[in-house]
Amino acid sequence: MAELRLDWIKIGKAREAADSIAGRVTEELSSYTTVTVERAVCRLLGIDGVDRQGVPLANVVVDDLLQKGLLNRGAAYWLAQGALSSGLSPAKMAEALARDQFDFPAQEKNDSFACRLWAEEKAREAVGKIRQNRRERQNLIGGYGERPAPWMYAIVATGNIYEDMVQAKAAARQGADVIAVIRTTGQSLLDYVPYGATTEGFGGTMATQENFRLMREALDETGRELGRYIRLCNYCSGLCMPEIAVMGALERLDVMLNDALYGILFRDINMRRTLVDQSFSRMINGAAGIIINTGEDNYLTTADAFEEAHTVLASQLINEEFALRAGMSKKQMGLGHAFEMDPELPDSFLYELAQAQMARQIFPEAPLKYMPPTKYMTGDIFQGHVQDALFNMAAVLTGQQFLLLGMMTEAIHTPHMSDRAHALDNARYIARAMGGLADEISFREGGRMEARADAVLEKALDLLETIRRDGLFNALEGGRFGGIKRRREGGKGLSGVILKDDRYENPFPQLFFAEQEAMAKEEKDEN
Numbered sequence: 001m002a003e004l005r006l007d008w009i010k011i012g013k014a015r016e017a018a019d020s021i022a023g024r025v026t027e028e029l030s031s032y033t034t035v036t037v038e039r040a041v042c043r044l045l046g047i048d049g050v051d052r053q054g055v056p057l058a059n060v061v062v063d064d065l066l067q068k069g070l071l072n073r074g075a076a077y078w079l080a081q082g083a084l085s086s087g088l089s090p091a092k093m094a095e096a097l098a099r100d101q102f103d104f105p106a107q108e109k110n111d112s113f114a115c116r117l118w119a120e121e122k123a124r125e126a127v128g129k130i131r132q133n134r135r136e137r138q139n140l141i142g143g144y145g146e147r148p149a150p151w152m153y154a155i156v157a158t159g160n161i162y163e164d165m166v167q168a169k170a171a172a173r174q175g176a177d178v179i180a181v182i183r184t185t186g187q188s189l190l191d192y193v194p195y196g197a198t199t200e201g202f203g204g205t206m207a208t209q210e211n212f213r214l215m216r217e218a219l220d221e222t223g224r225e226l227g228r229y230i231r232l233c234n235y236c237s238g239l240c241m242p243e244i245a246v247m248g249a250l251e252r253l254d255v256m257l258n259d260a261l262y263g264i265l266f267r268d269i270n271m272r273r274t275l276v277d278q279s280f281s282r283m284i285n286g287a288a289g290i291i292i293n294t295g296e297d298n299y300l301t302t303a304d305a306f307e308e309a310h311t312v313l314a315s316q317l318i319n320e321e322f323a324l325r326a327g328m329s330k331k332q333m334g335l336g337h338a339f340e341m342d343p344e345l346p347d348s349f350l351y352e353l354a355q356a357q358m359a360r361q362i363f364p365e366a367p368l369k370y371m372p373p374t375k376y377m378t379g380d381i382f383q384g385h386v387q388d389a390l391f392n393m394a395a396v397l398t399g400q401q402f403l404l405l406g407m408m409t410e411a412i413h414t415p416h417m418s419d420r421a422h423a424l425d426n427a428r429y430i431a432r433a434m435g436g437l438a439d440e441i442s443f444r445e446g447g448r449m450e451a452r453a454d455a456v457l458e459k460a461l462d463l464l465e466t467i468r469r470d471g472l473f474n475a476l477e478g479g480r481f482g483g484i485k486r487r488r489e490g491g492k493g494l495s496g497v498i499l500k501d502d503r504y505e506n507p508f509p510q511l512f513f514a515e516q517e518a519m520a521k522e523e524k525d526e527n
Contacts, residue, residue, distance in 0.1 A: 001399060001438045004357050004453050005445060010461050011362055014317055017464035022321035025472050029276050033504065035191070035496035036273075037280045038062045038075040040242035041506060044126040045079055045090045045119075048209070050195045051098035057091075058243070059192050060098050070104060071498050076123070077505040080115035082107040090122075116505060123507040127287065127515055133252040134289040134519070137229075140220075144228045147177050150395055150403035151231070152427055153369070157182035157414055159201030161211045165218040170417050172222045172230045175424045178255060178402065180233035181215055183207045188238025188267050189492060193247070203414075207234050207244055212251035231255055233293070236281055237263055239273070239493050245281040249288035255334065255402075256285055259295035260322045261315060264476055265484045266298055270491035271473055275322075282326035283512040289519065290332065293402070294319045297338030297371035299482040305340040305375075306348075309355055310459035311481050312337050316359065317464065318472075320366075327516040330365040334402060338371035339391040343383075347448070349390055354449040355456065356398040370395045372406030384408040385426065392430040397438050403427055 039058040047058050065071040065078055082093045085107040096102035154176035156167040161181075168179045184201030187194075197214060198206040205211060212234065219230040233255035236244045241258070248256055260278045263269040285292055296312040296319075303311070316335045323333050337359050341348040359368055373387045388406030395403045405423035407415045415423075443449050467475040479485035 002357075002442045003361055004354070004443050004450050006358065006361055006450075007454060007457060010454075010457050014314075014457070014461045014464050015321075017461070017468045018314075018317035018321045020468045021318055021464065021472050022325055024468075025275055026279070026322075026325050029272060029279075031500050032272060032276050033071075033074065033498050033500055033506070034242075034273055034276050034493075035062050035066060035071070035498070036240055036242050036277050036493075037506075038065070038071060038498075039240075040246045040280060040284070041075045041508060042079070042090065042094070043243055043246045044508060045076065045122050046126075047090050047094045049091070049095075054195070055098075056192050056195060057094035057098060061094050064097055065104060066498070068105065072501040073503060074500070074505040076119040076507060077112075077115055077503075078104045078107070080118040080505070081110055084110045084114060084118055112503060112505075116507070119505060120507045120511075123511050127508075127511045130249045130284075130288050131515065133249065134287075137252060137254065137289060140223070141229045144223070147228060149399065149401050150427075150431060151177035151401060152424060153178040153180060153233070153402045153404040154420055154424070155180045155182050155404075155415070157204045159184060159203075159205050160199040161197050161205050161214055162199065164205050165215060167417060168215060169218055169222045171420055171424075172219065172226065174417075174421050175428060176230070176405075176420075177228075178231040178233055179215070179219060180255070180257075180404075181205055181207075181211070183235040188235070188263065188269075191239045191493065191496065193240050193243050207247075209247040209251060212247055212253060216251050216253070233257070236285065236292070237295075238267060239263075239269060239277075239496075241274075241277040242281040242284065245284035245288075245290075248290060249284050253290060255291045255293060257295065258282065258285060258292040259336075260319050261476070261481060262295040262298060264486050264491065265482055266295075268486060268491050270494040270497065271476060271486065271488055272497045273491070273493040276497065278322065279326050280509070282323055282328055283509055286323075286326055286328040286332060287512040287515040287519075291334045291367055292323065292328070292332060293334040293369045294336045296336040297340070300338050300340035301375050302482040302484060305338070305342070306345060306351060308482070309351075309456045310463060312355070313359070313362070313456060313460040314463045314467075315481060316363065317460070318467075320363070327513045329516070329520060330363070331367065333363070333366045334369045335359065335363055335366050336369050336371060339373050339387075339394060340371075340375045343376055343387060349394070350449060351452050352390075353394050353397065354452040356394045356400065357443075357449070358453040358456065360398045360400070367401035369402035369404065370398075370400040371404055372410075374410055377410040379411050381408040381412075384410060385422070388423065389426055389430060392427045393434060396431050396434050399438065403431075
């Protein structure tokens with residue numbers, strides 16, 4: 001494949017700066033947990049369902065501990081005390097608590113060591129379930145064989161999970177490799193996860209564990225029919241990020257939209273809340289073998305794609321470092337970027353191709369996800385189809401892993417099945433016709449594409465050095481990404497950030513890291 005001549009000294013310095021930024025944040029936030037992390041622990045330990053008012057039992061337990069000032073010890077500690085004193089399972093404790101028939105402080109009769117042993121044993125059982133799902137995925141892909149890149153990535157977004165299943169099956173039969181169920185507008189700001197199958201949503205469908213199960217079942221059924229594995233994607237973001245990671249791990253999702261900064265910038269969720277939650281969610285995704293997709297493409301919907309391209313690269317490097325600190329493999333980091341330059345800009349395709357190729361070379365192991373044009377789609381379906389074709393060319397020429405299908409009806413309506421069929425035909429034709437072209441061409445040394453890549457890299461390095469000097473929180477307050485400014489002590493969910501007690505218990509991080517190390521060893525042995 002043709003390659004740009006990049007300045008690897010600058011790239012090394014940029015990575016060092018990103019590592020320093022992520023390290024400083026991780027150290028600063030290591031003494032905090034969140035209500036969402038603790039609800040995720042509850043779910044991992046078997047708490048599911050809702051009370052008579054429809055409140056998730058995980059919320060019932062964590063809200064009770066928070067109200068009584070006990071959450072700083074960790075939900076695992078109190079569930080261990082309750083189990084050892086009462087003999088009840090976590091699920092039965094939660095049900096009794098919802099009926100006002102259980103009191104956690106009254107159960108504190110056991111020493112911390114006994115509680116730690118109980119929590120570790122139950123946590124190992126939960127990790128075992130996640131491991132089983134990961135191996136089932138591996139076995140299915142091994143049996144069917146892996147599809148070549150780029151994987152055709154289609155979305156469904158009817159609001160009704162049962163209609164989504166119909167559309168997802170149709171998309172798979174049309175040739176889609178990945179089905180992303182778009183989440184309903186506003187769910188990222190709910191501080192609880194809705195329960196059960198849902199049939200109403202605006203701009204998408206509720207992310208619930210039952211909806212995950214139903215869609216996984218539907219795609220497995222279609223996969224057996226077609227003789228190939230269909231990957232399932234959903235949103236692991238917002239105020240319930242770690243809980244949705246748990247749900248995805250338990251229901252064998254394959255891809256999760258999971259970004260370190262997206263919730264802060266685009267949903268005004270508190271910085272500390274988001275950054276603590278993203279760390280635990282990535283530990284879960286890492287252990288589950290799930291590929292994450294980051295959201296750098298969103299910057300280019302609020303800022304100019306030509307002028308602010310460096311913010312995409314800077315964010316990719318920061319996302320990479322946060323994911324590494326959560327134990328994730330680089331092969332699980334579907335870093336994002338997007339084809340969003342103004343079509344009226346002369347040589348816009350040249351600049352788009354330079355950006356895409358630069359990302360491919362800087363992150364050679366990452367299953368990159370390149371996003372189609374949306375900002376400058378006008379409703380002219382013929383022009384839109386051409387813009388999507390250029391996007392598909394850039395994705396194919398630069399070896400992107402995920403190719404999110406651009407819709408010629410973007411900015412008009414939620415895609416019909418026929419729209420998706422046209423998009424798939426477009427993408428497949430270009431992949432077939434241009435698949436080997438990258439091996440037959442080269443980029444002119446010192447040419448405009450290399451000059452563009454170097455200019456973006458230089459600005460990204462300057463930005464990262466500034467953030468290293470001032471700190472990530474100050475950079476977010478200053479509007480360094482997407483032109484969006486957020487307050488350190490502002491944003492939604494701040495009240496759910498909890499300072500840990502010195503005796504805080506959570507057995508999962510250590511187990512997730514061990515699981516990821518075991519995965520890496522298995523992969524090495526297989527190779």
